[in-house]
Amino acid sequence: MGPTAVGKTALALELAHRFPLEVVSADSRQVYRGMDIGTAKPTQAERAAVPHHVIDVVEPDEPYTLADYRRDALAAIVGIQQRRHLPVLVGGTGLYYRAVTSGMQIPEVAPDHAYRAALEARAIAEGHDALHRELAARDAAAATAIDPRNVRRVIRALEVQHVTGRPFSQQAQPVDPPFCVITIGLSLDRAVLYRRVDQRVDAMMAAGLLDEVERLHARGYAWSLPSMSGIGYRQLGEYLRGERTLGEAVGRIKLDSHAYVRRQYTWFRKEPGIEWRDAAEFEAALDDLTLRIESLFP
């Protein structure tokens, strides 16, 4: 695990020279087909050399949820284990990481978009506190745990309670992890990482990110889609709609990526059991990880 552009993919590919491993992506954007450059997907050559899973699984306009991801990732891991290969989860989406490694029980309630839209409208009309008060009445524990201003979370809790008739808070109890996990967190000095992010954004532009975004938009994918609202796609959309210059859009991509890095760290810091390694000491991290894995298979 680790923030964007820290070198996770490179480390995994290097590790693949030492172990028969397969990669399971833990990246919420690489699941979309056709979004290659902006999501920094591993190349076709890299994916030919090392099998990758949970990449390119849906079209950009298909909804893909946490539950979908958990199902796909666990299925991939089972398959890898049957092949007697080592499953290596690689990615920067903290929630996805947790869904796989912590035995998360996700309430079996599919999104009801009409219901959500109605509640969103209420939040706007009556204020988010109104929704939160309703949640407090229906599920006090959830109301305590969820920030009233985090409308999206409040709505999901209401949705689960609405559909199942049972409190959301009682349906989200984690169980023991289904397997033994070693987590290596790759980290890098913030200023250095920001520089690396900026360089990668420039490289993405040179590699044709704008074309990629235009092509997706030409295929009819709305800017409001979750897939099209990711970093890179959103800002270039603003440029294509004439809301800002190309230079401004690229600058925005860089700064939004910085903020994303910060949010990623916030998430990872909270996750237990992560062993942090300095990405600047790539070889050392690689050797150390090799020893850690070998110790598991005497």
Add this chain to the structure above:
RNA sequence: GGCGACGUGGCCAAGUGGUUAAGGCGGGGGUCUGCAAAACCCCUAUCGGCAGUUCGAAUCUGCCCGUCGCCU
């Protein structure tokens, strides 16, 4: 050397006598189990320096320092 303008947090920028000095950007921290590269929240200055005027000054006066412009 003279004249003029300006000098507010890392940057941009309101405020031109009176509650705890707007806001934006950047930076930092945080929340989040079916939209998570999302959504949301919090933090981040005493106003170039000194001396005055005043009950009270970022806001007025003087000097100094600095920046910019024009002139010689």
